[in-house]
Amino acid sequence: GNEAARSLSNDVSFYSIATREDDVLFASFVNCIVLATIFAQENGIQREKSGEMPLVSVFGSDLSWALRDAIAFSGSYDQIYTKHFAGNVSEVDRGRNMLSQGGPLLKSFLRLP
Numbered sequence: 195g196n197e198a199a200r201s202l203s204n205d206v207s208f209y210s211i212a213t214r215e216d217d218v219l220f221a222s223f224v225n226c227i228v229l230a231t232i233f234a235q236e237n238g239i240q241r242e243k244s245g246e247m248p249l250v251s252v253f254g255s256d257l258s259w260a261l262r263d264a265i266a267f268s269g270s271y272d273q274i275y276t277k278h279f280a281g282n283v284s285e286v287d288r289g290r291n292m293l294s295q296g297g298p299l300l301k302s303f304l305r306l307p
Contacts, residue, residue, distance in 0.1 A: 230261040
């Protein structure tokens with residue numbers, strides 16, 4: 195009943211980013227921004243140290259600063275997560291939003307008695 199509804203309302207693993215199917219370039223750019231936040235997290239680069247992000251010319255040399263600026267604006271994966279879900283979700287309860295360290299995240303949603 196209410197307990198299950200409350201549990202689902204606190205489950206942030208249902209949040210995702212969506213882009214239009216007919217705009218492949220923009221979708222690729224959004225994916226690169228997400229990957230940049232994860233790269234920053236894995237390499238200990240916080241908003242305050244965004245200048246340590248590499249310049250990447252995936253979308254041309256005119257935009258090589260874009261990933262660095264994304265981190266300067268929003269921070270690493272954890273900084274974004276904390277800003278929007280702080281106090282609501284523990285690191286253990288992130289579900290599919292938990293960063294994998296040392297290999298792929300292998301998680302089963304099957305609950306055994």
